């Protein structure tokens with residue numbers, strides 16, 4: 001049965017929630033035209049006021065579950081974050097036969113399999129475009145537009161806060177804490193920015209992308225995860241001197257019958273396209289058999305870009321609801337029972353070039369020992385910088401880019417080098433990706 005009006009309930013009035021209110025006010029009339037009937041934000045669940053967001057025209061409940069219980073509401077937008085209350089809220093909404101739009105990557109990565117199965121069972125839509133890469137329409141691209149492709153790999157910058165911090169530290173020489181505070185003020189960072197910094201946020205997003213790309217169940221424990229907190233300002237400077245930039249990458253690729261999933265800071269030659277994506281911009285590069293290489297770039301965080309993705313999903317669902325049809329497309333691209341696990345590639349086996357930075361006593365034979373220990377593992381050196389000691393100092397910084405080596409091979413060499421008497425402290429190890437062809 002077609003509808004005269006579609007009612008949307010918004011749960012959560014943080015940065016993205018207030019962006020959704022703004023976009024409904026700005027584009028509500030156009031959304032109604034697209035859908036063939038009014039699409040109205042009628043009920044907002046917010047545990048506290050947001051002074052910069054005028055909600056005087058809306059029914060506002062302190063109890064967010066009151067929005068789910070509201071019989072008028074057709075579509076619930078979940079923007080409260082977290083995985084406990086948010087799970088209960090989304091599950092209750094789906095159980096009640098309401099469609100759900102969420103921006104919650106932690107929820108989708110951790111409990112998306114159950115929620116997708118529930119949505120399919122209830123015949124309702126569960127959409128999550130805003131969960132990955134903010135304003136970039138990468139979920140629809142993978143789930144729908146590339147359906148007739150076998151996807152080989154995805155690589156991208158998928159945390160806006162991390163990219164903003166690395167860019168500002170490298171290009172403006174700013175301090176980490178100073179840039180993080182600005183990212184928080186601009187609404188890029190999570191409420192608790194730990195997940196932006198330690199790589200967890202990017203790992204959640206990579207899990208979602210890998211499911212859509214490879215037809216595997218969501219597996220929150222799948223990726224090897226390292227954050228931008230393993231990058232020191234001197235790494236950014238040495239990388240530049242060697243012709244690279246450091247980006248925090250998410251990589252998902254098929255390797256034989258296995259999948260390699262990892263997020264970590266990576267040196268990339270500065271003339272590569274992905275190396276030029278700076279600030280809060282995100283990028284996702286997809287390689288597949290029919291299209292070849294596809295690169296999407298856009299704002300990865302912030303109120304309006306993320307709210308744009310939320311409102312796109314709302315419109316998509318509303319177009320079905322308005323016509324009385326059901327949007328029964330599988331939530332994760334394939335029906336949940338058709339998703340099939342694939343074994344993970346061990347990070348010990350993944351080959352790459354490596355960046356090593358160490359502090360060494362300025363004494364004869366130290367460099368020969370280091371190159372010998374790398375040579376023992378069959379690893380040769382591609383470039384090397386040795387910074388002379390500051391006057392009076394007895395230690396030098398040594399930076400090495402190696403040829404390709406496996407994770408286990410380089411780790412054995414690094415463990416042996418760290419035993420040398422000449423070594424002061426531990427060695428910083430970062431992978432180098434050449435991105436041939438991009």
Ligand code: HSE
Nearest residue numbers: 159160161189190301
């Ligand atoms: N904190 C996230 C980021 C927000 O910086 O990418 C968008 O998911």
